[in-house]
Amino acid sequence: MKLKELDSLFQPIKIGSMELKNRLVMAPMGTGFPNPDGTVNQRTIDYYAERAKGEVGLIIVEGACVDAPQGSAGFRSELRVDDDRYIDGLRKLTDAIHNMSTIKNGTKVSLQLLHAGRYSRSTATGLQPVAPSPIASRYTGEMPRELSATEAEAIIEKFAEAARRAREAGFDAIELIGSTGYLISQFFSPLTNKRTDRFGGDVISRCTFVVEIIQHIREKIGSEFPVDCKLSVDEYLPGGTTIEDSKVIAKEIEKAGGSMLHAWAGWHESPVAMLPMSVERGAFVFLAEALKQAVSLPIIAVGRINEPLLAARIITEGKADLVAMGRALLADPYLPKKAAEGDLEDIRKCIACCRCFDNIMSSIKGVKSLPIICSINAEMGREGEGLIKPTNDPKRVLVVGGGPAGMETARVAALRGHTVTLWEERDRLGGNLNMAVIPPHKEEINNLIEYLSYQMRCQHVKVELGKKVTPEVVLKENADVVVIASGAIPITPEIPGVDRRRVITAIDALSADSLSGKEVVIIGGGLVGCETSEYLTSKGKKVTVIARREAIATDVGPSNRWVLLKRLRGLGIQMLTSIAVKEITANEVVIEREGRTETLKADLVVLARGLKPRSELWESLSHNTTSGKVPRLYTTGDCSQVGKILEAIHDGFRIGCEI
Numbered sequence: 001m002k003l004k005e006l007d008s009l010f011q012p013i014k015i016g017s018m019e020l021k022n023r024l025v026m027a028p029m030g031t032g033f034p035n036p037d038g039t040v041n042q043r044t045i046d047y048y049a050e051r052a053k054g055e056v057g058l059i060i061v062e063g064a065c066v067d068a069p070q071g072s073a074g075f076r077s078e079l080r081v082d083d084d085r086y087i088d089g090l091r092k093l094t095d096a097i098h099n100m101s102t103i104k105n106g107t108k109v110s111l112q113l114l115h116a117g118r119y120s121r122s123t124a125t126g127l128q129p130v131a132p133s134p135i136a137s138r139y140t141g142e143m144p145r146e147l148s149a150t151e152a153e154a155i156i157e158k159f160a161e162a163a164r165r166a167r168e169a170g171f172d173a174i175e176l177i178g179s180t181g182y183l184i185s186q187f188f189s190p191l192t193n194k195r196t197d198r199f200g201g202d203v204i205s206r207c208t209f210v211v212e213i214i215q216h217i218r219e220k221i222g223s224e225f226p227v228d229c230k231l232s233v234d235e236y237l238p239g240g241t242t243i244e245d246s247k248v249i250a251k252e253i254e255k256a257g258g259s260m261l262h263a264w265a266g267w268h269e270s271p272v273a274m275l276p277m278s279v280e281r282g283a284f285v286f287l288a289e290a291l292k293q294a295v296s297l298p299i300i301a302v303g304r305i306n307e308p309l310l311a312a313r314i315i316t317e318g319k320a321d322l323v324a325m326g327r328a329l330l331a332d333p334y335l336p337k338k339a340a341e342g343d344l345e346d347i348r349k350c351i352a353c354c355r356c357f358d359n360i361m362s363s364i365k366g367v368k369s370l371p372i373i374c375s376i377n378a379e380m381g382r383e384g385e386g387l388i389k390p391t392n393d394p395k396r397v398l399v400v401g402g403g404p405a406g407m408e409t410a411r412v413a414a415l416r417g418h419t420v421t422l423w424e425e426r427d428r429l430g431g432n433l434n435m436a437v438i439p440p441h442k443e444e445i446n447n448l449i450e451y452l453s454y455q456m457r458c459q460h461v462k463v464e465l466g467k468k469v470t471p472e473v474v475l476k477e478n479a480d481v482v483v484i485a486s487g488a489i490p491i492t493p494e495i496p497g498v499d500r501r502r503v504i505t506a507i508d509a510l511s512a513d514s515l516s517g518k519e520v521v522i523i524g525g526g527l528v529g530c531e532t533s534e535y536l537t538s539k540g541k542k543v544t545v546i547a548r549r550e551a552i553a554t555d556v557g558p559s560n561r562w563v564l565l566k567r568l569r570g571l572g573i574q575m576l577t578s579i580a581v582k583e584i585t586a587n588e589v590v591i592e593r594e595g596r597t598e599t600l601k602a603d604l605v606v607l608a609r610g611l612k613p614r615s616e617l618w619e620s621l622s623h624n625t626t627s628g629k630v631p632r633l634y635t636t637g638d639c640s641q642v643g644k645i646l647e648a649i650h651d652g653f654r655i656g657c658e659i
Contacts, residue, residue: 002340002341002342003342003344005309005312006308006309006312006339006340006342007312008023008312008315008316009022009023009024009308009311009312009315009323009336009339009340010022010023010340011023013298013321013322015173015226015259015260015298016173016223016224016225016226016227016259017172017224017225017226018058018108018172018173018226019105019108020057020058020108020322021057021105021106022055022056022057022336022340023057023311023315023321023322023323024056024057024058024308024311024322024323024324024325024335024336024339025056025057025058025059025060025300025302025322025323025324025325026051026056026058026059026060026324026325026326026329027060027302027324027325027326027329028060028061028062028063028112028175028177028326029062029326029327029330029356029360029372030062030063030073030075030078030360030372031044031047031062031077031360031371031372031381032075032076032077032359032360032370032371032372033047033077033371033372033381034077034078034079035077036076036077037080038064038065038068038078038079038080038086039080039086039089040079040086040089040090040092040093042384043381043384044079044093045092045093045096045384046096046383046384047380047381047383048061048093048096048097048109049096049097049100049383050100050333050383051107051329051333052096052097052098052100052101052106052107052109053100053101053333053334054329054332054333054334054335054336054337055101055106055107055334055336055337055340056107056329056335056336057107057108057322057336058107058108058109058110058172058173058322059097059107059108059109059110060109060110060111060112060175060228060262060324061079061093061109061110061111061112061171062079062112063078063079063112063113063114063177064078064079064080064081064086064090064111064112064113064114064162064166065078065079065080065081065082065114065115065116066081066082066113066114066115066155066158066159066161066162067082067115067155067158068080068082069124069125069126069127070120070125070127070130071114071115071116071117071120071155071158071183072116072120072124072125073114073116073119073120073182074116074119074120074121074123074124074125075124075360076124077371081111081113081162081165081166082158082161082162084165086165086169087165087168087169088169090111090165090166090169090170090171091168091169091170093109093169094109094169094170094171094172095170097109098170108172108173109170109171109172109173110171110172110173110174110175110226110228111166111169111171111173111174111175112174112175112176112177112230113159113162113163113166113174113175113176113177114177114182115155115158115159115182115183115184116129116182116183117129117130117131117132117144117182117183117184117186118130118131118135118137118140118142118144118183118186118192119137119139119140119181119182119183119268120140121140121142122142128142128143128144128145129142129144129145130144130145130146130147130151130183131144131145131146131147131183131186131192132146132147132152132186132187132192132193132194132195132199132200132209133146133192133193133194133195133200134146135191135192135194137181137269138269139181139267139268139269146195149197149198149199152199152209153212155183156209156212156213156216157216159176159213159216159217160213160216160217160219160220161220162174163217163220163221163225163227164217164220164221167221167225172226173225173226173227173228173259173260174217174225174226174227174228175227175228175229175230175262176210176213176214176227176228176229176230177230178210178229178230178231178232178249179230179231179232179262179264180230180232180264180266180267180268181232181267181268181269184209184210184213184229185231185232185235185241185267187199187206187207187208187209187210188203188206188207188210188231188241188245188249189206189235189237189240189241190203190206190239190240190241191235191237191239191240193206203245203248203249204248204252207248207249207252207253210229210249210252210253210256211252211253211255211256214227214229214253214256214257214258215256215257217257218257223257226259226260227257227258227259227260228258228259228260228261228262228300229253229258229260229261229262230261230262230264231246231249231250231261231262231263231264231291232246232264232265232266232267233246233263233264233265233287233288233290233291234246234265234266234287235265235266235267235270236265236266236267236270236271236272237266237267237269237270237271240267243287243290246287246290246291246294247290247291247293247294248294250291250294250295250297251294251295253295253297254295254296254297258297259297259298260297260298260299260300260322261291261295261297261298261299261300262299262300262302262324263284263287263288263290263291263299263300263301263302263320264284264287264302264303265284265287265303273563273566274303274304275304275352275354275357275559276352276354276441276559276560276563277351277352277353277441277442277443277444277445278440278441278563278567279303279304279352280304281304281305281306281307281310282301282303282304282305282310282314283303283304284301284302284303284304285301285303285305285314285319285320286319287301288300288301288302288314288319288320289319289320292318292319292320292321298321298322299320299321299322300320300321300322300323300324301314301319301320301322301323301324302323302324302325302326304352305323305324305325305328306325306327306328306331306349306350306352306444306447307328307344307347307349308335308336308339308344308347309344311323311325327350327352327356327374328349328350330350330356330372330374330377330380331348331349331350331351331374331376331377331380332347332348332349332350332377333383334347335347345450345451345454346451346454346458347451348376348377348447348448348451349444349447349451350376350444350447351375351376351444351445351447351448351645352444353375353444353560353644353645353646354557354559354560355373355374355375355557355644355646356372356373356374356375357557357559358557358558358559359371359372359373360372361558361559362558373646374646375644375645375646375649376448376451376645376646376649377649378408378649378650378653378654379653387653387657388412388415388416388656388657389416389657390416390417391416391417391418391659394417394418394419395418395419395479395480395481395659396418396419396421396478396479396480396481397410397413397418397419397420397421397479397480397481397482397483397659398420398421398422398423398474398477398479398481398482398483399413399420399421399422399423399483399485400422400423400469400474400482400483400484400485400486400617401422401423401424401431401484401485401486401487401637401639402422402423402424402426402428402429402430402431402463402465402485403430403431403432403433403485403487403637403638403648404430404431404433404448404452404637404645404648404649404652405431405485405636405637405638405639405648405649405651405652405655406422406424406431406483406485406636406637406652407422407429407452407453407455407456407652408452408648408649408652408653408656409483409485409634409636409652409653409655409656409659410422410455410456410459410461410656411452411455411456411459411461411656412652412653412655412656412657413655413656413659414459414460414461415459415656416656416657416659418481418659420459420461420462421461421462421463421464421477421479422456422461422462422463422464423464423467423469424463424464424465424466424467425466425467425468425469426465426466427465427466428465429449429452429453429456429463429465430449430452430453431487432487432488432507432611432638433445433448433449433645434449435507435510435511437449438510438511438535439510439531439532439534439535440534440535440538441567442531445645448645469486469617470617471617471620471621474617474621474630475621475629475630480631480632481631481632481633481634481659482621482630482632482633482634483633483634483635483636483655483659484615484617484618484621484633484634484635484636484639485635485636485637485639485652486614486615486617486618486639487614487637487638487639488611488612488613488614488638488639488642489611489612489614490505490506490507490607490609490610490611490612491607491609491610491611491612492505492607492609493523493581493607493609495523495581495582495583495584496582496583496584497583497584497585498584498607500584500586500605502517502602502603502604502605503584503605503606503607504604504605504606504607505606505607505608506522506524506528506529506532506606506607506608508606509532509535509536509604509606510532510535515536515539515541515604516603516604517541517603517604518540518541518542518603519541519542519544519601519602519603519604520533520536520541520542520543520544520602520603520604520605520606521543521544521546521589521600521602521604521605521606522536522543522544522545522546522605522606522608523546523581523589523605523606523607523608523609524545524546524547524607524608524609524610525545525546525547525548525549525551525552525553525554525575525577525608526547526553526554526555526556526608526610527553527555527556528608528610528611529545529547529606529608530545530552530553530556530564530565530568531564532606532608533545533568533573534564534567534568534571534573536606537571537572537573541604543573543574544573544574544575544576544600545568545573545574545575545576546576546579546581546589546591546600547575547576547577547578547579548578548579548580549577549578550577550578551577552565552568552575552577553565576591576593578593578594579591579592579593580592580593582597584602584605585599587601587602587603588600588601588602589602589605610642611638611642612642613638613639613640613641613642614638614639615635615639618633618635618639621633632659634655634658634659636648636651636652636654636655637651637652
């Protein structure tokens with residue numbers, strides 16, 4: 001049933017010749033799905049068509065290069081629109097999006113036009129990057145060469161020609177990426193534009209490049225075709241473009257014939273967190289508000305918006321006209337449709353873990369060629385494969401363990417038509433996620449616990465909590481299929497004194513009502529040790545983290561690691577690396593550092609050396625399969641191989657599809 005609080009999300013809006021049936025926009029995100037030559041493939045089509053099927057109002061397709069290879073952003077697989085030969089493939093994409101939507105005058109589609117400027121990488125293009133001025137990039141480490149005025153004019157024409165191709169390919173609009181540190185924003189910024197010709201000078205002069213792009217686009221495609229511009233309203237760089245500058249820029253774009261503005265923040269090299277779950281939901285909406293004060297154009301708000309009630313409030317309160325979501329629609333393509341039907345519990349909300357960005361940034365930097373991925377949606381990027389197929393042979397399935405892998409297995413198996421029972425020895429579902437959510441800034445993990453718990457109810461999985469499970473109890477159930485998802489337990493390192501009473505595991509530390517002692521030493525410098533240190537510091541403890549490796553938090557992805565370490569340093573947490581722990585005594589930890597023996601005072605010692613599979617039940621039952629007592633036996637999640645949320649969900653999904 002449609003909720004009144006969401007009415008504002010489902011009001012139509014007209015932008016030039018384009019009418020949108022709702023105010024939800026899919027934000028552009030690089031995927032790594034297109035072919036290496038920049039052409040559209042079926043995987044790309046299936047991915048976007050699925051979001052159209054979910055009834056989002058507008059899809060802004062990921063950046064397409066207008067000037068390859070010179071302007072490439074460095075993706076191993078990046079869309080191109082710099083030649084007429086790309087039109088036919090792009091038309092297949094727009095046709096699929098237009099034809100997939102089930103609502104009248106359904107999902108519209110825009111193409112983001114991209115030139116990376118100094119953010120291009122010579123390792124990917126074989127060319128020195130170009131920029132308004134020859135100022136080295138801290139993001140790429142490369143020095144660009146300065147564009148001549150003639151070269152800048154040629155790029156302006158390339159943008160205009162790309163817009164023409166987009167219209168011919170069936171796009172309903174185009175977006176110019178004037179944000180995030182790419183070429184247009186490099187012209188805007190006083191940090192990267194030191195020119196003395198007509199493209200440089202004061203803020204209005206620094207708008208000349210984008211103004212002439214819009215004017216040339218208008219000459220080719222007319223005045224009604226929507227031209228959106230995405231801005232980093234605040235660069236979050238000392239001496240860079242400010243909010244007041246962006247108000248001026250917005251006015252110049254409006255006068256030039258722009259149709260809409262997309263309010264974003266920061267550059268890739270900005271020292272401000274914008275992506276992780278530690279960033280407050282809707283943290284950048286105030287930037288959209290600032291643009292609304294300056295111009296009469298429709299404004300899109302974006303950034304850490306992962307649920308429809310927040311999106312609706314933004315519009316109802318007049319802070320923006322539309323709301324863009326990127327990761328939220330990776331996690332659940334059907335978020336708009338579910339919101340329209342009032343089924344908010346069924347939405348698989350993004351947890352802002354940033355595994356998607358980690359993959360893409362690794363691909364850009366040439367570390368690995370990794371397409372985008374979603375921790376909590378194993379079907380993302382595989383939409384055309386029809387992975388969840390109804391079973392022709394329904395079975396009685398028993399899942400032992402109510403963590404993410406167990407619940408995902410149960411969800412998928414039940415969707416396919418199996419009769420599923422899930423046993424959990426604790427009094428609540430979630431497994432070790434219930435510990436993971438406790439440290440500061442980890443609240444979004446509750447989204448996954450709540451979603452999967454809801455799926456157990458709506459897929460009619462029979463859940464039994466507080467169930468003591470033994471091999472005998474499992475065998476007595478006489479299930480056709482048994483899936484062991486019993487999780488993992490902490491590793492106890494072989495250190496003299498590790499059995500002392502004041503030595504506990506990180507899980508114990510996170511679950512304790514109170515802990516005595518002021519001085520805490522955490523043995524283990526990975527994600528668990530770091531997050532536990534932050535939690536204990538919030539409880540008034542003085543914490544030292546010691547790691548065997550040469551660096552802290554090496555198991556944390558690049559999107560989160562720098563933010564986490566910045567917080568830990570700000571809290572005064574001492575972090576020691578390349579440490580060998582020799583002994584735990586009555587009130588100290590004896591360590592060896594650079595060949596010298598030292599002691600650290602410790603009222604409490606916390607073990608965070610990782611987890612190991614809890615495999616006893618699996619090992620016992622696996623011996624019974626040969627005699628036919630367990631017809632089919634699987635293991636999944638940490639019980640099989642310890643990993644993070646992504647590995648648990650994807651493995652559970654795989655098992656659910658195999659049964």
